[in-house]
Amino acid sequence: MKKSGDGSVPDSIKRPAREYSVPDLVDFVRGMAWECGYSDDTIKELGLATEEAAGNIIRFACRDRTAEIGISCTIHDSGALIITITDTGEPFNMLLAGTFPEADDFFEAGEKPSTKAMKRAARNIEYKRHSEKNILILTVSHDPGGIRR
16 A cells, blocks of 8 residues: 555545556555454455446446546444545446336446445445535444454
8 A cells, every 4th residue: 555755544545537546446445444454355345345336436427527536434433444435427326226127228238337246345335426426435344353244
């Protein structure tokens, strides 16, 4: 994980909403989870969830436009890791994409966004749109021994 000029590890990252940015975003989340003492399995799951979320954002919210993805991590008083993923793309709630059969009309075959990895990794996932940004919040229970929902 890259350190800031003073040697500390930053608690947020911003990158262009492009495929080449995904490894940096994944490494950032994995690094934060490692620092919080999560198990290797949980760290792997969080990496996959971050990759899935970033891929959905790039393909659906930021398609054909210049945008950026930001991720910040905080620790709740309960010990849970809160991962907040923001983007400056078009309004897009990936959590609803598979909920309504009518949503299939908006996606080409095989192009519907997936949320399986995110749902495996996080106890709670929320979406909101605020200040021209999509905001996705993943809450991961504190469990250094593995994923606990």
